[in-house]
Amino acid sequence: MSGLGLRRVPSLSRREHVAEILREAITSGRLKPGDRLVELDLAAELGTSRAPVREALRQLEQEGLIASYPYRGSEVLGVSQDEVEQVLVPIRITLERFAFGKALEKLTDADLDALQGLVDDMLVAAGAGEAERLADLDIRFHELVITRSEQRHCLQMWKTIQPRVRAYFRRDAPAHADPADVARQHQELLDVLRAGDLDVVLDAVERHIHIHLTPPGAGDDVG
Amino acid sequence: MSGLGLRRVPSLSRREHVAEILREAITSGRLKPGDRLVELDLAAELGTSRAPVREALRQLEQEGLIASYPYRGSEVLGVSQDEVEQVLVPIRITLERFAFGKALEKLTDADLDALQGLVDDMLVAAGAGEAERLADLDIRFHELVITRSEQRHCLQMWKTIQPRVRAYFRRDAPAHADPADVARQHQELLDVLRAGDLDVVLDAVERHIHIHLTPPGAGDDVG
DNA sequence: CGACGGCCGATTGTCGACAGTCGCTCATAT
DNA sequence: ATATGAGCGACTGTCGACAATCGGCCGTCG
Numbered sequence: 001m002s003g004l005g006l007r008r009v010p011s012l013s014r015r016e017h018v019a020e021i022l023r024e025a026i027t028s029g030r031l032k033p034g035d036r037l038v039e040l041d042l043a044a045e046l047g048t049s050r051a052p053v054r055e056a057l058r059q060l061e062q063e064g065l066i067a068s069y070p071y072r073g074s075e076v077l078g079v080s081q082d083e084v085e086q087v088l089v090p091i092r093i094t095l096e097r098f099a100f101g102k103a104l105e106k107l108t109d110a111d112l113d114a115l116q117g118l119v120d121d122m123l124v125a126a127g128a129g130e131a132e133r134l135a136d137l138d139i140r141f142h143e144l145v146i147t148r149s150e151q152r153h154c155l156q157m158w159k160t161i162q163p164r165v166r167a168y169f170r171r172d173a174p175a176h177a178d179p180a181d182v183a184r185q186h187q188e189l190l191d192v193l194r195a196g197d198l199d200v201v202l203d204a205v206e207r208h209i210h211i212h213l214t215p216p217g218a219g220d221d222v223g
Numbered sequence: 224m225s226g227l228g229l230r231r232v233p234s235l236s237r238r239e240h241v242a243e244i245l246r247e248a249i250t251s252g253r254l255k256p257g258d259r260l261v262e263l264d265l266a267a268e269l270g271t272s273r274a275p276v277r278e279a280l281r282q283l284e285q286e287g288l289i290a291s292y293p294y295r296g297s298e299v300l301g302v303s304q305d306e307v308e309q310v311l312v313p314i315r316i317t318l319e320r321f322a323f324g325k326a327l328e329k330l331t332d333a334d335l336d337a338l339q340g341l342v343d344d345m346l347v348a349a350g351a352g353e354a355e356r357l358a359d360l361d362i363r364f365h366e367l368v369i370t371r372s373e374q375r376h377c378l379q380m381w382k383t384i385q386p387r388v389r390a391y392f393r394r395d396a397p398a399h400a401d402p403a404d405v406a407r408q409h410q411e412l413l414d415v416l417r418a419g420d421l422d423v424v425l426d427a428v429e430r431h432i433h434i435h436l437t438p439p440g441a442g443d444d445v446g
Numbered sequence: 447c448g449a450c451g452g453c454c455g456a457t458t459g460t461c462g463a464c465a466g467t468c469g470c471t472c473a474t475a476t
Numbered sequence: 477a478t479a480t481g482a483g484c485g486a487c488t489g490t491c492g493a494c495a496a497t498c499g500g501c502c503g504t505c506g
Contacts, residue, residue, distance in 0.1 A: 013293060013459070039488070049461045051274070054488090058278055062285045062383065064376045070236060071467045071488050083321075083376060090317040091380075098309045153287045153306060153387075157314075160285065160383075164376075236489070262458070272491045277458090294458050294497045 014048045018056035021046065023163050026065050026076055029171040033078035037066060064164050079168040085213050088165050093209050095158050096142065100205045102149035104198060111148055112194060115141060119186045126179035134179055135166065141186055145193075169212075177212075185211070237271045241279035244269065246386050249288050249299055252394040256301035260289060287387050302391040308436050311388050316432050318381050319365065323428045325372035327421060334371055335417060338364060342409045349402035357402055358389070364409055368416070392435075400435075408434070 012020075022042070025031045043053045057074055060066045068074035079088075118141045125134040139162065146155045169176070185208055192204045235243075245265070248254045266276045280297055283289045291297035302311075341364045348357040362385065369378050392399070408431055415427045 015459085038486090040486090050488090051460055055278060055281055058281055059285070062282070062379075064379060067375070068488095072469085073487065083374070086321045087317060087377060087380075091314050094310060094313045094317065098306075151306070152290070152300075154310060156285075156287060157310075238489085261456090263456095273458090274490055291458095295499085296457065 014046075014052035015055045015059075018042070018046055018048065018052050019059050022056060022060055023063075023065065026060070027163055027167040027170050031076050033076050035076045037074040037076070039073075063160050065167060079164050079172055081168075081173070084165060084168045084173075088161055088168075089209060089213060091161055092158070092165065093206050095154055095161070096146065096205050096209060097202050099146040099149040099151055099154045099158070100193070100201055101198060102151055102154075103145050104193065104196060104201055106148050106150065107145070107193060111144070112190070115144060115190050115193070118144070119183060119190055122183035122186060123180075126183045129179070131176070131179065134182060135170070138182060138186070139166070141189075237269075237275035238278045238282075241265070241269055241271065241275050242282050245279060245283055246286075246288065249283070250386055250390040250393055254299050256299050258299045260297040260299070262296075286383050288390065302387050302395055304391075304396070307388060307391045307396075311384055311391075312432060312436060314384055315381070315388065316429050318377055318384070319369065319428050319432060320425050322369040322372040322374055322377045322381070323416070323424055324421060325374055325377075326368050327416065327419060327424055329371050329373065330368070330416060334367070335413070338367060338413050338416070341367070342406060342413055345406035345409060346403075349406045352402070354399070354402065357405060358393070361405060361409070362389070364412075 022031070022037075031037075037057065039050045039053050039057070043050045046053070057066065057068060061068050061074070064079075065077060066074045067077050118137050122134055122137045122141075125131075125137060143155075143158070146158050149155070189204055189208055192201050245254070245260075254260075260280065262273045262276050262280070266273045269276070280289065280291060284291055284297070287302075288300060289297045290300050341360050345357055345360045345364075348354075348360060366378075366381070369381050372378070412427055412431055415424050
């Protein structure tokens with residue numbers, strides 16, 4: 001009962017809690033590629049038994065953040081630039097084109113207001129130089145739209161891909177885009193959603209995600 | 224003891240065993256969308272405890288074959304045509320383009336011979352009208368190449384996507400392509416791999432996978 | 447007669463203990 | 477010195493039991 005604290009479990013199962021904590025530890029870089037993950041140690045540190053820890057580890061393995069070998073434990077994995085550029089980003093484009101298209105008809109005024117709120121917060125975060133908060137808002141923007149698409153699998157796959165993308169940009173990729181630009185781009189995306197033209201939306205989504213890798217030093221933050 | 228180069232007899236863990244059985248039951252249609260999966264029943268039926276069953280269920284959940292709700296159990300899911308055409312197949316194309324490209328330089332003569340063997344078997348299976356066997360060979364062909372790409376995540380994601388694609392074509396999609404055509408197409412793919420021109424390979428992969436959904440009655444079998 | 451609220455069975459979430467496997471160390475033999 | 481292999485820890489894989497939660501049943505009350 002120290003370090004990474006786990007207190008109550010109101011609505012989040014211990015398994016999800018553990019997964020969340022480890023995901024954060026890995027994507028932030030506090031746990032580095034090659035680090036070993038010992039179930040009993042994690043369980044003790046998080047104040048649970050091994051069962052939830054094991055299930056969380058399996059989840060992270062599915063997400064590609066760690067690898068585990070029978071009877072020999074788990075270790076944190078790195079993410080290669082090749083994989084991000086040629087696999088993860090194209091998959092994200094596929095998923096989000098589909099999801100944004102499905103969501104277009106379903107977004108309520110309240111949803112659009114919520115998205116606008118996120119973009120406004122992005123501007124604040126950008127101004128204050130709060131990169132982490134900016135990245136969180138970025139993720140929440142996309143996740144909200146995908147959720148509204150009501151495509152269960154799509155959201156699930158997105159959540160599976162996302163942590164690895166974020167781990168890359170947060171940990172392995174040095175350069176980042178101009179924070180103000182991130183906010184501006186999401187404003188554009190939101191404006192296009194408001195306009196409601198499907199083809200325009202799909203195109204905007206593709207360019208928005210693609211832009212992560214285009215220019216010189218490669219990506220900005222996630223999203 | 225026996226010859227050299229003996230292969231490990233992994234005697235896969237109970238968890239993998241359970242996952243395999245359930246995956247087969249679901250993709251074959253023996254378990255239908257909406258069917259409930261009770262951990263204790265499955266454990267009893269498979270002669271294990273609930274722990275491996277739970278981990279297997281989580282895996283199937285990640286693969287999108289089932290959904291589970293806290294304290295309320297799991298149920299088998301269906302796969303929509305929209306999702307297959309707009310999400311799963313494009314993702315497969317992304318994954319396989321990447322993997323085939325990476326594998327191109329690494330395929331040995333032995334690998335190419337093995338692939339030719341699979342194609343030959345496809346012809347036999349097609350002639351004998353053994354659709355299941357044909358689909359298995361199809362999967363093994365693709366999986367072998369992706370394995371040779373040595374892209375761990377890529378193979379893993381492919382294995383995650385694949386069962387749902389197969390479930391769709393095996394269970395939800397009525398029409399199938401001409402079996403002989405499946406064999407012929409893989410022969411073409413193999414010939415292109417032998418030729419070794421990257422751009423030609425990438426293009427062939429894309430067309431090969433895409434062809435599942437193009438023409439008249441939609442898809443053939445998987446792969 | 448219908449709404450409310452507590453009981454009950456069914457099933458999942460979690461735990462602690464035991465068994466199996468792996469890699470390493472170190473004595474032993476060559 | 478090198479190779480061999482038994483022994484030893486350190487973990488993971490699996491199990492059976494217990495606790496928590498959900499949904500429906502049923503009696504009660506308005």
